[in-house]
Amino acid sequence: xxxxxxxxxxxxxxxxxxxxxxxxxxxxxxxxxxxxxxxxxxxxxxxxxxxxxxxxxxxxxxxxxxxxxxxxxxxxxxxxxxxxxxxxxxxxxxxxxxxxxxxxxxxxxxxxxxxxxxxxxxxxxxxxxxxxxxxxxxxxxxxxxxxxxxxxxxxxxxxxxxxxxxxxxxxxxxxxxxxxxxxxxxxxxxxxxxxxxxxxxxxxxxxxxxxxxxxx
Numbered sequence: 001x002x003x004x005x006x007x008x009x010x011x012x013x014x015x016x017x018x019x020x021x022x023x024x025x026x027x028x029x030x031x032x033x034x035x036x037x038x039x040x041x042x043x044x045x046x047x048x049x050x051x052x053x054x055x056x057x058x059x060x061x062x063x064x065x066x067x068x069x070x071x072x073x074x075x076x077x078x079x080x081x082x083x084x085x086x087x088x089x090x091x092x093x094x095x096x097x098x099x100x101x102x103x104x105x106x107x108x109x110x111x112x113x114x115x116x117x118x119x120x121x122x123x124x125x126x127x128x129x130x131x132x133x134x135x136x137x138x139x140x141x142x143x144x145x146x147x148x149x150x151x152x153x154x155x156x157x158x159x160x161x162x163x164x165x166x167x168x169x170x171x172x173x174x175x176x177x178x179x180x181x182x183x184x185x186x187x188x189x190x191x192x193x194x195x196x197x198x199x200x201x202x203x204x205x206x207x208x209x210x211x212x213x214x215x216x
Contacts, residue, residue: 050189054153058145061130077183083120084132098137100203186213
């Protein structure tokens with residue numbers, strides 16, 4: 001497994017190099033400092049200054065309000081921003097996590113929170129999210145709601161999201177960063193980022209440590 005420790009500010013700059021439309025390049029964020037593109041080639045990036053968990057209240061797949069901080073407080077949490085019409089990166093990432101999660105003891109599976117926040121809320125209604133996630137892992141929390149709130153929350157953890165737009169073929173695409181943010185159950189801080197380089201094996205090896213709030 002390939003890992004390095006990066007300052008959050010430096011990581012944000014590296015992420016800028018890799019913004020994705022879920023059919024193109026990798027995931028990204030806003031520039032803060034210069035750093036080698038090598039950061040984007042790691043499967044797991046450990047931050048020396050963890051991100052604060054976003055203060056985000058959206059609607060879950062049952063149509064109920066979901067307060068991210070309150071609902072995941074003290075629980076190991078994986079947070080991902082994507083959309084259900086994504087042709088490649090989003091379903092691959094979520095399936096990799098789902099497969100790895102099944103390797104955990106049942107009690108640990110229940111303790112882990114995997115949260116999928118849509119970057120395309122106009123199309124990803126709570127019902128649509130629920131149908132899509134049911135085929136991947138019914139335990140995943142799917143959230144939809146105000147795009148501006150979602151965009152702001154993503155930016156707070158170093159992930160850029162652009163408003164959905166039509167490509168040259170008239171197809172609606174959502175351009176967004178593809179990192180998975182892991183939050184510690186001990187501090188609730190986002191201290192590890194998984195890039196789209198992360199494989200099922202990477203998650204299998206790292207999830208037991210993340211469940212304990214340890215560095216992978």
